[in-house]
Amino acid sequence: MLQTRLSNSLFLLVFFMLAFCTTCNIAQGANVATGLVDSSSLQVNLTNQNPDSAQPGEPVELTVIVQNIGNNNLRNIAVAVEPTTGANSLYPFSQITSEPLVQNIQYLNARQDTNDAAVLKFDLLTDANAAEGVYNLNIVTTATTDNSEANVVQTESTVQITVKGKEYAFVALNQSHLDLGTESPLEFVITNTGSSPLQSLVFSWKDPQGVILPVYSDNTKYIKYLDANQSVNIDYSVMADVNANPGLYPIAIKLSYDNYESQEQSIDTTAGIFVGGSTDFDVSYSESSQGQVSLSVANVGNNLADAVKVSIPSQDNYRVDGSSSTIVGNLQKGDYTIASFNVTSAPSGTYTNGNSSGFNSLSNPLKVQIEYTDPQGNRLTVDKDVIVPSGGIGSSTPRFRNGSYRSGGNSNSTLEYGIIIVVVAGIGLFLYRRRKQGGKKVE
Numbered sequence: 001m002l003q004t005r006l007s008n009s010l011f012l013l014v015f016f017m018l019a020f021c022t023t024c025n026i027a028q029g030a031n032v033a034t035g036l037v038d039s040s041s042l043q044v045n046l047t048n049q050n051p052d053s054a055q056p057g058e059p060v061e062l063t064v065i066v067q068n069i070g071n072n073n074l075r076n077i078a079v080a081v082e083p084t085t086g087a088n089s090l091y092p093f094s095q096i097t098s099e100p101l102v103q104n105i106q107y108l109n110a111r112q113d114t115n116d117a118a119v120l121k122f123d124l125l126t127d128a129n130a131a132e133g134v135y136n137l138n139i140v141t142t143a144t145t146d147n148s149e150a151n152v153v154q155t156e157s158t159v160q161i162t163v164k165g166k167e168y169a170f171v172a173l174n175q176s177h178l179d180l181g182t183e184s185p186l187e188f189v190i191t192n193t194g195s196s197p198l199q200s201l202v203f204s205w206k207d208p209q210g211v212i213l214p215v216y217s218d219n220t221k222y223i224k225y226l227d228a229n230q231s232v233n234i235d236y237s238v239m240a241d242v243n244a245n246p247g248l249y250p251i252a253i254k255l256s257y258d259n260y261e262s263q264e265q266s267i268d269t270t271a272g273i274f275v276g277g278s279t280d281f282d283v284s285y286s287e288s289s290q291g292q293v294s295l296s297v298a299n300v301g302n303n304l305a306d307a308v309k310v311s312i313p314s315q316d317n318y319r320v321d322g323s324s325s326t327i328v329g330n331l332q333k334g335d336y337t338i339a340s341f342n343v344t345s346a347p348s349g350t351y352t353n354g355n356s357s358g359f360n361s362l363s364n365p366l367k368v369q370i371e372y373t374d375p376q377g378n379r380l381t382v383d384k385d386v387i388v389p390s391g392g393i394g395s396s397t398p399r400f401r402n403g404s405y406r407s408g409g410n411s412n413s414t415l416e417y418g419i420i421i422v423v424v425a426g427i428g429l430f431l432y433r434r435r436k437q438g439g440k441k442v443e
Contacts, residue, residue, distance in 0.1 A: 040070040040151065042108075042141045044079065046159035047119075053164035056195070057128035059096060060161065066141065067117035068108035073146035074153065077105040081122055082138040092130035092163060093137065099123040108143070132165035132195055165196030165228065169267060171203075171253050177274040177376065180302040181242030183215060186273075190223070190255065191231040198226045198257040203234055205253045211244040211275060212251070226257075242302055246276025246375035276375035279303040279333065283310075283368050283384040286338060291321075293343040295368060295386060297328065298336035305331045305372035310339040317364040319346045331372075 047063050054060035068074050080102040081090070095101055105118045137159050145151045174187040188205070192198050201223035207213070214236045221234045251273055256266040279301025286294040299305050311325040312318070321342040328337045343366070365385035373379055 040072040040074060040143070040145050040153040041068070042074065042077070042143060042153065042155040043067045043069050044139050044141060044155070044157040044159075049161060053162045054126040055164055056126055056130045056166040059123055059125050060093070062122045062124065062159070062161070064120050064122070064139065064159070065114065065117040066105060066108070066120060067114060068110055068112045070153075071110050073110050074108045074143040075106065075146050077108055077141060077143040079103050079105065079120055080140050081124070082140055090124070090137070092127040092135060093124040093161070094127065096123050096125050107146075126163060128166070130163050133163055135161050135163060137161055166194035167196050167198060167257070167259055167265065168194040169198060169226070169255055169257070171255060171267075171269060171271075173271050173273070176272070177277055178212065178238065178240045179277040180240050180244060180246070180275060182302070183237055183239050186236045186238045188234045188236075189231055190226065190234065192226045192228050195228050197228055200224065200258045201226060202256045203254070205251050207249055207251055209249060211241045211249050212238055212273060214238050240275045244275055246304060248272050248274050274376060276303050278374055278380055279305050279372070281370050281382055281384065283370070283386050285386055285388050291342055291344060292340050293388070294338050294340045296336055297331075297339055297370065299331040299333050302333055304333065304375055307373045309371040311369045311371070312341050312343065313367055313369050315367050317346060318366055319344050
């Protein structure tokens, strides 16, 4: 009897334990099932970026796939590049006009693989001053579950976009004008004004009219590497055609380099160089007639001289009677003209015993000043010394005062000699008359 009761009790215990375990398993299964049914998730991945590195000031295209990896079908899915509104910024990216920051997907089935995922493309503009680096971009998805509860599901993903530094260079010249027919240095300065280094640079320049040409070398130079904010000087020796007309000549400049994708990029620009500068003159004594001195003025340089004015400036040893300046007009290179002036010598030497110490025109050249306008419109002045042959210029009338030689009048000594002569003549006349009267008395 007791054994029967123990067996029944054991049976009941095992039954309740089995029932309890079954209940636990059912409850556990219900929870798991409930978790799977309620789970909803969207996954966003960046699959392509074009170009591979965004460039400052240029657009970049992002290709993303949106995949429903949950167990709920989803509808009305909105995929947004943050932020869509507000004061926050996408820097260094911004929206391109007519390109949306939010795109919609109508329906996504549950448990998708990548082949069934939706593909979206976003076009953004990279800031022109963006620094080189890797930037994060947030993409937010919002969807509604396709069941009786219609829950709203939101997911936030972050993608990384590579930005390459700005690639650009600036070319400058060290001078703006060249003289005709004269070998001159010409220097170009290339500055990497971007934020990325430049490699395999090829620099060249050309005057389309062929007036300005390099000497001792061709017009192409090579630079292996130029870092950001670094400059390099490229030197040439050049010459402008001596027969060219003065004026401004355009110089075509080309700079090519390899970008970060090993693709050749080029910068084409134009600079101007003025050809035609100052000139030179030769002035020589031509002739002298009745106190008028003629000078031969020749343009011996390579440039035109406009509005040429010839002057005799004030000086110690020469004096000009009348106008001291004359305008002779324009002188082409190789041309000459005659300018005439009334010039007399005015030596300041000391006289001893009435004899002059002499006036040497070789050591006292006539100073001549030439003013003209160069092809650039600048008014320039050239000073010349002209050797006048002996006797080529007449002297002014000398005068003496306290033993010093001065030009232009009689001295006190001359006056004294005149008085003496008058006195002697008066005495002679007196004696002559007296003698004549004595002869009459004798008769």
